[in-house]
Amino acid sequence: MLLVGALVKIFRVLDFSSPRLVNGTPRQLAWIRIVVCLTALIYTLMEDLPAIASMPTGMRNDDQFFHVLNSLPSYSTLLSSPYLLATLQWTTAVLLFSGLIGFLTRPTLFLGSLGFFLMQAILRHYTYQYHSGLVLIYLVLVITWTPCAATWSIDSWLNHQKPQPGRQSVGFSIYACFAVMAVVYVLSGLSKLRGSGLDWFRGDNIELKLVQDALSPIFFDYKWKATIWLVQHHAPGYVFAIIGTVGLIVELGYVTVLFSRTAQIIIPIAALGVHVGILVFQHILFPDLLMLQLIFLNVDWVTNFCGRHFRTGDRAASAQVRNDIPPRPLSYLPAVATALMVAIFFVAWVWSVEYYPLSSWRMYSYAQRKGPLHYLKVIATLENGRSIVIPTRDFSPTWLPNGRDILVRVFRTTRHSEKFDAFLSFYVQRRNRNLMFGSPITRMEIQIWRWNYLVDPNDPRFGWAIGVYPYDVPSRPSPSR
Numbered sequence: 001m002l003l004v005g006a007l008v009k010i011f012r013v014l015d016f017s018s019p020r021l022v023n024g025t026p027r028q029l030a031w032i033r034i035v036v037c038l039t040a041l042i043y044t045l046m047e048d049l050p051a052i053a054s055m056p057t058g059m060r061n062d063d064q065f066f067h068v069l070n071s072l073p074s075y076s077t078l079l080s081s082p083y084l085l086a087t088l089q090w091t092t093a094v095l096l097f098s099g100l101i102g103f104l105t106r107p108t109l110f111l112g113s114l115g116f117f118l119m120q121a122i123l124r125h126y127t128y129q130y131h132s133g134l135v136l137i138y139l140v141l142v143i144t145w146t147p148c149a150a151t152w153s154i155d156s157w158l159n160h161q162k163p164q165p166g167r168q169s170v171g172f173s174i175y176a177c178f179a180v181m182a183v184v185y186v187l188s189g190l191s192k193l194r195g196s197g198l199d200w201f202r203g204d205n206i207e208l209k210l211v212q213d214a215l216s217p218i219f220f221d222y223k224w225k226a227t228i229w230l231v232q233h234h235a236p237g238y239v240f241a242i243i244g245t246v247g248l249i250v251e252l253g254y255v256t257v258l259f260s261r262t263a264q265i266i267i268p269i270a271a272l273g274v275h276v277g278i279l280v281f282q283h284i285l286f287p288d289l290l291m292l293q294l295i296f297l298n299v300d301w302v303t304n305f306c307g308r309h310f311r312t313g314d315r316a317a318s319a320q321v322r323n324d325i326p327p328r329p330l331s332y333l334p335a336v337a338t339a340l341m342v343a344i345f346f347v348a349w350v351w352s353v354e355y356y357p358l359s360s361w362r363m364y365s366y367a368q369r370k371g372p373l374h375y376l377k378v379i380a381t382l383e384n385g386r387s388i389v390i391p392t393r394d395f396s397p398t399w400l401p402n403g404r405d406i407l408v409r410v411f412r413t414t415r416h417s418e419k420f421d422a423f424l425s426f427y428v429q430r431r432n433r434n435l436m437f438g439s440p441i442t443r444m445e446i447q448i449w450r451w452n453y454l455v456d457p458n459d460p461r462f463g464w465a466i467g468v469y470p471y472d473v474p475s476r477p478s479p480s481r
Helices: 002-013 026-045 049-054 065-071 075-080 082-101 105-125 134-143 154-158 167-201 203-215 226-232 237-258 263-282 287-296 299-307 332-350 404-412 418-433
Strands: 373-382 387-390 441-451 464-472
Touching: 002 332, 026 082, 026 105, 026 134, 026 167, 026 287, 026 299, 049 075, 049 082, 049 105, 049 418, 065 075, 065 105, 075 082, 082 105, 105 134, 134 167, 134 287, 167 203, 167 237, 167 287, 167 332, 203 226, 203 237, 203 263, 203 373, 226 263, 237 263, 263 287, 373 404, 404 418, 404 441, 404 464, 418 441, 418 464
Parallel strands: none
Antiparallel strands: 373 387, 373 441, 441 464
16 A cells, blocks of 8 residues: 555656656547557457357366356356357457547447457466466556547547546556556566576576477477577577577666656667567567557657648647646546556566466566476378478467467376367367368377487487377368368
8 A cells, every 4th residue: 555655646746747758648648549459459350269169168277267257157158159259259349449440439448448358368268377468458448547539539520629638637648558568567577587586697598498489489480490590500698698688678677668758769669679589589479569669659749740741630739739727636536546556566466466367477587497498299190191290379279379388288197188189179170171281180199399409409300209199080070161
């Protein structure tokens, strides 16, 4: 409560209408609404939510928040019906699109945020508490309660007489969105220092993490991999140390966007570079964090630049002129709500809470020593006699997280698992239905490999198999074209 009280007092003292803190204009807030809704809409449409209905019931999680969902009387019916799941997905998409264009903005954003929240919970129900999309959930919920439809919206176009919101209210709404981004990045950086201390900066620690991800790529599974190339060319440890240090500096330095307009330009660009580096070296994509850096774009500068050539007639521009009027003090409700949000984030970090949608953001937080590593490989035998390697991410029921977190569960048991065989059967039926690999799958092997890249970094096979889980397809329905 002390943290909440201190934050409320600070928020009440600060002048959020001043351009020294944020670009607190209706257009900037409307731009944040557009970016957040567009990103959430992409996340909503890119998933095949109805396919979840075919997943084995035994694959569902039953801990923490998912236990609450399982106890709801109609939730099991929802998960078992592709039509209900499709209805949820498309209803959420329509609501988010309405929020994007600013039509009935407050109710559509509220309902769209609830639908998006439930969709993301369902996707994690069969996988794990992955982090991609969590920041988006927070921002959709926050933007719902802001005056983000004051301009660049159908609502403002239909109701020209509606008065503009106060500059203090608009500026604080923008600041609250920036605070969500800043706190999440800072907690990610603090988790690394908390879990590893100075050992996190060791080159061999970073090297092992990068190599392990490169061997089980989620995206861009090219034959040439930047991390493997560095290892095979005996890159010195300081190269990997620099890669890790730059990322940590950006995470911890993200807090400066709350105090500096200059940082609001530099830090998002640096974060974009870090996420591109994560994609290149680790083959991990965070579409939300890439797109959400755009909320810091000064749209008033852009619109003013374009206004030299095109007259837009944007009535929000006139709202910026009356800077001689003293801003009204910030009310307690938004100040207390934002302070509580920030405090909850820090409490979750302190107590290492992983309870959807809260997280302590412990990504790659623990130091590891350079040495042999293990990874998964899936070999499928086709009906035409050909053998292929299937990427582990292809097994995930969701588009973003890595399927290796599902497949690795099989090696935690000492015998065949009916639940896991049902999951593989679901996967084979789905891929054989459209002849994804040109010929039906008749047999699969989930293999765990060991590679001592310290001894033999140029091994073309990247190690050898030390464990196998075989699965023979019991029956194959005739594939339909």
